[in-house]
Amino acid sequence: MSDALTLPAELRERAGKGASRVLRREGRVPAVIYGGKEEPTTIHVEEKLLMKQLDTGHFMNSIVMIEIDGKKQRTIPKDVALHPVTDRPLHADFLRLAKDAKIDVAVPVLFINEEASPGLKKGGVLNVVRHELELVCEADKIPGEIEIDVTGLEVGDSIHISHVKLPAGSESAITDRDFTIATVVAPSALKRSEAAASEEEEGGEEAESTEASED
DSSP states (O other), rough: OOOOEEEEEOOOSSSSHHHHHHHTTTTTEEEEEEEEEEEEEEEEEHHHHHHHHHTOOGGGSOOOOEEEEEEEEEEEEEEEEEEEOOOOOEEEEEEOOOOEEEEEEEEEEEEEEEGGOOHHHHHEEEEESSSSEEEETTOOOOOOOEEEEEETTTOOOOOEEEOOOTTEEEEESSSSSSOOOEEEEEOOOHHHHHHHHHHHHHHHHHHHHHHHHHH
């Protein structure tokens, strides 16, 4: 599971665009905590600290303990709006989590043991269809990543969600089909050589057919 992060915050006394602009000029990011059958709580957090946590690469899949006046609220980030030019955070949304809550998350995929795939050793390429898996997870069991072992895969083999052993507390959010995650495909050079050979064979057959008709 991704490590829990702690994010100090302060309550927002005023809402609205004007107040938010003032906060951003002071290096703060407006945010809101919602859900959990409670009223939304408007807060603001330090921009530099939020950026540091965003840069970890797993912020959106991590439990974030938001600390307000010494009290912590257990949340998961749901959205961080970024400036279209500067990529500075403009606003953040956090969802309160009950201990037994289940939530939808996108968890990154990590492929391991590529050196043990005969297809890849022959020059095949791992064509990744899904870099993340949409999962429904227990709030306290969110995996940081899903490892997929490609040992033994040959060119033409595919990995489907049914081949993946998900960790306890997690299940696929997509249940109506056995979708493809990755496929070992022939390299483009091999494809071109096969296509050229096929064209030469077809050309030879056409020449033989023409000669036969002239006879």
